[in-house]
Amino acid sequence: MIKSRISTEWLSGCSGCHIAMVDLHEKLMNLIDDVEFVRIPLFKDEKGYPEADVGLVEGAVGSEHDRKALLRMRESCRKLVAFGTCAVYGGPSGIGCLYGKDTILNKIYMDTVTASADGKLPEGAPELEQSVIPLNEVVDIDFYIPGCPPHPYFIAIAIKTILGDSVPAISIKTVCSECSRRMEKREGVQLKRGVSTASEEDVCFLSQGVICLGSVTLDRCRAQCPCKGIVCTGCAGPSIDIIAEPHLDIRTMIARRMNMLTGIDRREIIDYMQKEARTFYSYALSSPVIYRKPSVEIKEWAGS
Ligand code: SF4
Ligand code: SF4
Ligand code: SF4
Known part of the structure; x- marks a missing residue:
């Protein structure tokens, strides 16, 4: 063979x-x-x-x-x-x-105690894009x-x-489609910042005021993180609708869903996600899929 x-x-x-x-x-x-x-x-x-x-x-x-x-x-x-x-x-x-190549090279080779005394990059330093x-x-x-x-x-x-073998069709649904937690409407919930888990094991993180990116992330993991107690941080990249629709974006879709479940003001959620863009956009911030969206200013939000 x-x-x-x-x-x-x-x-x-x-x-x-x-x-x-x-x-x-x-x-x-x-x-x-x-x-x-x-x-x-x-x-x-x-x-x-x-x-x-x-x-x-x-x-x-x-x-x-x-x-x-x-x-x-x-x-x-x-x-x-x-x-x-x-x-x-x-x-x-x-x-x-988010940085130019000079900034990166200087950080690695020049802003260190072992930097060469002549102020030059060492021989063999990589040629960065x-x-x-x-x-x-x-x-x-x-x-x-x-x-x-x-x-x-x-x-x-x-x-x-x-290789041309016959295999099961791969789903193009989001992480939520495989998640065991149920979305519930709640009152009096506050936005919890800097948090990646919540006390109720069977209730959606969004319902508990914690941002989870499962609804805007392609399922390529069978919802491993939320099923094991921590939020989805979007590591498999954006969902198909975010990829296909220029006007749909991670922060606005999360804000809409979380507002429906908890009543937390959309603007508060959006402002928080923009401020923490390095976290919430960390897996796709250098992709045109994200930075070419008309409403996204990723370099401004996450810039150094
Ligand atoms: S948002 Fe997160 S916790 Fe809620 S159902 Fe989706 S994956 Fe599960
Ligand atoms: S962070 Fe990655 S592995 Fe965890 S649930 Fe989200 S897509 Fe899956
Ligand atoms: S950081 Fe990049 S190279 Fe490392 S596991 Fe994730 S996708 Fe793969």
Whole structure:
């Protein structure tokens, strides 16, 4: 049997997406019967870019190295996958878009006790891009697997889909669709700031005055966080309606829903979410999906 060839690469990310591949456990073992990993930095010392049927790329593009590596992956792989939220939306790495490259380099190499006395960057310091951007700002992408990191179930389903196997349809609903908590109307609830959990285990966080992003986040995790006691922080990226509708946005949709449930003034919720934009927009703030929305001023809200 001819095996399908898979190649992987990581750019500006934390390697957590590659670790998630290890978490596939038996599913990865089953896949290995069908596929050959011709390049996978976690397991194999392959510096080149062998030809492959599928390429999985973790991380955003933040440096000259990232851009070159991504172009090599695009050239060498028949289908290219943006693997994880950094690759799809910029993810946590994308916060680099709030600063210029000089600010970042100075912070790392110059504003430290070990900075060189001649005031120059050390030899070998990376050539950074002016910003940190998702993969599809540089090359064409065939498939997207968001998640920080992606859930093993969805990795397995996605790889099988790309290889042409028959698999269950993947839902495009939000995290709320899988959450066991019930939304209830409440009176006298106050907005709780800086909080990520609440006392009642079976009631929606929004009903208890705590911001949860489940209703504006694509379900790629089966509601892991709210089902285990903490709010959804949106790590799988925006829901389909937010992606598709330029005038829908995270803060306004949350404010509308929370106001309906608790009566808390929408403006209070919106102001709070804008002030804490680095938290509430942390996974997609460098993505055009968010910053090109006419009502979003992400650099102003979250800027340094
Ligand atoms: S998506 Fe999350 S786990 Fe993957 S590289 Fe980015 S920060 Fe790490
Ligand atoms: S908003 Fe959060 S807690 Fe409420 S139903 Fe949705 S995911 Fe569950
Ligand atoms: S519940 Fe939200 S934050 Fe938690 S894993 Fe799922 S998408 Fe990510």
